[in-house]
Amino acid sequence: MKSCIVTGGAGFIGSHIVDRFIAKGYRVAVIDNLSTGKRSNVNPRAAFFKLDIQSPKVSGVFAKFKPRFVFHFAAQIDVRKSVADPVEDAKTNIVGSLNILEQCRRQHVRKIIFASSGGTIYGDASVVPTKETYPGNPMSPYGIAKYAVEHYLWYYWHVFQLPFVSLRLANIYGPRQNSKGEAGVIAIFTDAMLAGKQPVISGTGKQTRDFVFAADVVAAAMRAIAPKRIGVYNVGTAKETDINRIFSLLKRLTKSQVKKVYGEAKKGEQTRSCLSFGKIRKEMGWRPSYELHKGLQETVEWFKK
Numbered sequence: 001m002k003s004c005i006v007t008g009g010a011g012f013i014g015s016h017i018v019d020r021f022i023a024k025g026y027r028v029a030v031i032d033n034l035s036t037g038k039r040s041n042v043n044p045r046a047a048f049f050k051l052d053i054q055s056p057k058v059s060g061v062f063a064k065f066k067p068r069f070v071f072h073f074a075a076q077i078d079v080r081k082s083v084a085d086p087v088e089d090a091k092t093n094i095v096g097s098l099n100i101l102e103q104c105r106r107q108h109v110r111k112i113i114f115a116s117s118g119g120t121i122y123g124d125a126s127v128v129p130t131k132e133t134y135p136g137n138p139m140s141p142y143g144i145a146k147y148a149v150e151h152y153l154w155y156y157w158h159v160f161q162l163p164f165v166s167l168r169l170a171n172i173y174g175p176r177q178n179s180k181g182e183a184g185v186i187a188i189f190t191d192a193m194l195a196g197k198q199p200v201i202s203g204t205g206k207q208t209r210d211f212v213f214a215a216d217v218v219a220a221a222m223r224a225i226a227p228k229r230i231g232v233y234n235v236g237t238a239k240e241t242d243i244n245r246i247f248s249l250l251k252r253l254t255k256s257q258v259k260k261v262y263g264e265a266k267k268g269e270q271t272r273s274c275l276s277f278g279k280i281r282k283e284m285g286w287r288p289s290y291e292l293h294k295g296l297q298e299t300v301e302w303f304k305k
């Protein structure tokens with residue numbers, strides 16, 4: 001039976017990937033320390049290992065499962081935490097990733113698919129929508145760690161012929177996103193509005209993001225396992241939406257009465273982020289299928305439940 005390992009498989013995106021591969025008949029193992037993920041997100045048909053990706057015990061899971069593919073989605077995902085404690089961020093996001101890469105090399109994994117960050121790797125790019133050829137210029141330890149792991153991925157490919165795809169993901173939203181953390185403005189606003197609480201827009205709300213729906217990210221991860229494709233690929237919609245508009249759309253969908261309230265701008269926050277998806281469309285035939293409004297509707301319905 002074909003098998004795969006999903007790190008971060010108890011989290012938002014990772015758990016959707018687990019579901020999809022189980023539906024495709026794979027044996028799936030999840031490695032997750034449940035720092036932000038939930039045990040209840042994990043598909044009951046997956047084997048679950050509560051482990052930190054830095055742990056030497058990870059090798060036992062790899063030896064047992066002999067995965068064909070590894071989806072490396074576990075990470076410390078909070079940009080602000082990475083700024084406050086870059087050492088802790090690097091332990092998970094760089095050293096932990098290296099531990100996973102070493103296991104992939106030893107077990108001759110056919111491909112590793114890495115969750116990189118198109119929203120932070122380019123910094124405040126002067127060309128929007130931004131292509132993969134735009135120089136990397138991450139402005140946070142979180143973005144630097146993602147960029148560093150991409151360099152390791154190239155190294156493992158050149159030196160050990162470990163195939164990889166790094167998906168430079170835009171701002172993802174959808175069912176199961178954690179509304180308690182810092183990432184995920186849509187989850188945070190939706191949860192607050194449905195609970196009758198006041199969400200706060202940071203800064204002017206004119207900062208833009210590229211919002212991609214979770215199901216579209218899963219579809220990109222499915223395509224990424226194709227053997228011929230190696231390298232980095234943006235996964236976004238090439239559409240910019242500002243936070244004020246997200247607020248208005250969610251207000252309508254949740255039938256909330258809240259008014260726009262503005263708080264302090266986050267220090268060093270990017271003003272624009274928007275990704276070209278031309279490369280992944282051309283080479284893998286992927287394109288976003290969810291319009292923002294439809295994705296938001298599904299997200300609100302999920303949060304209502």
Ligand SMILES: NC(=O)c1ccc[n+]([C@@H]2O[C@H](COP(=O)([O-])OP(=O)(O)OC[C@H]3O[C@@H](n4cnc5c(N)ncnc54)[C@H](O)[C@@H]3O)[C@@H](O)[C@H]2O)c1
Nearest residue numbers: 008010011012013033034035036037052053074075115172
């Ligand atoms: N959500 C987004 O908008 C977005 C955008 C770009 C990239 N990404 C990347 O996608 C991946 C998944 O993000 P998400 O939004 O689903 O976040 P998430 O927090 O829901 O998922 C991350 C998972 O990793 C686990 N984890 C964290 N540290 C770990 C460790 N040291 N050992 C084992 N498990 C650990 C958490 O418990 C959680 O289940 C991350 O790598 C993130 O950087 C997310």
